[in-house]
Amino acid sequence: MNLHDRIHQHFAASRVAQQDTLDLLAGNIELAAQKLAACLLTDGKLLCCGNGGSAAEAQHLSSELLNRFERERPGLPAIALTCDSSTLTSIANDYSYDEVFAKQVRALGHGGDVLVVYTTSGNSRSILSAVTSAHDRDMSVVALSGKDGGPLAPLLRESDIEIRVPSESTARIQEVHLLVTHCLCDLVDQQLFGE
Ligand SMILES: O=C(CO)[C@@H](O)[C@H](O)[C@H](O)[C@H](O)COP(=O)(O)O
Numbered sequence: 001m002n003l004h005d006r007i008h009q010h011f012a013a014s015r016v017a018q019q020d021t022l023d024l025l026a027g028n029i030e031l032a033a034q035k036l037a038a039c040l041l042t043d044g045k046l047l048c049c050g051n052g053g054s055a056a057e058a059q060h061l062s063s064e065l066l067n068r069f070e071r072e073r074p075g076l077p078a079i080a081l082t083c084d085s086s087t088l089t090s091i092a093n094d095y096s097y098d099e100v101f102a103k104q105v106r107a108l109g110h111g112g113d114v115l116v117v118y119t120t121s122g123n124s125r126s127i128l129s130a131v132t133s134a135h136d137r138d139m140s141v142v143a144l145s146g147k148d149g150g151p152l153a154p155l156l157r158e159s160d161i162e163i164r165v166p167s168e169s170t171a172r173i174q175e176v177h178l179l180v181t182h183c184l185c186d187l188v189d190q191q192l193f194g195e
């Protein structure tokens, strides 16, 4: 296939992944936005994490909340657990990489906070540990995932929300995660600050 055709193929596949996700998961996205707004309205905060491209997505969400999304409004409390290299390297060095987010969740998380995890596979052990720590702290979880949900899916509780993008492609899942993230930001602003 030539380069031009490959570009068309990428855009077409991304559109399909977006539409499939809308058809399947609009209700879950709405529920997740309601959970995040309820958390923020009761003085809770969001802790966000992911690996690789998903680390960038976690930081994208926290920065839209801490700073602003599309309108002028006060900053909202969200922390990306992916940013402090001293903390990340020391936890990985002294314990294991699997603990890099979980230890921060145990230190920073309180009941009523929400952990937002991004993982395209549901396989990343650092994410599984973070979810277990969040449950230990009486936090609930919003999981943006994909593929078959991996071992993350059965770990989630009834009160958690999974937004599992129906695709097998890491790149496509990440692209849809970003769109879902922007939806969540807009729906949070709408619930907290109105039109
Ligand atoms: O961005 C990409 C590929 O698009 C990669 O960096 C990818 O995020 C990394 O391989 C991650 O470690 C994958 O983790 P996960 O999504 O399976 O939890």
Ligand SMILES: [Zn+2]
Pocket (backbone or CB within 6 Å): 053, 171, 174
């Ligand atoms: Zn990527």
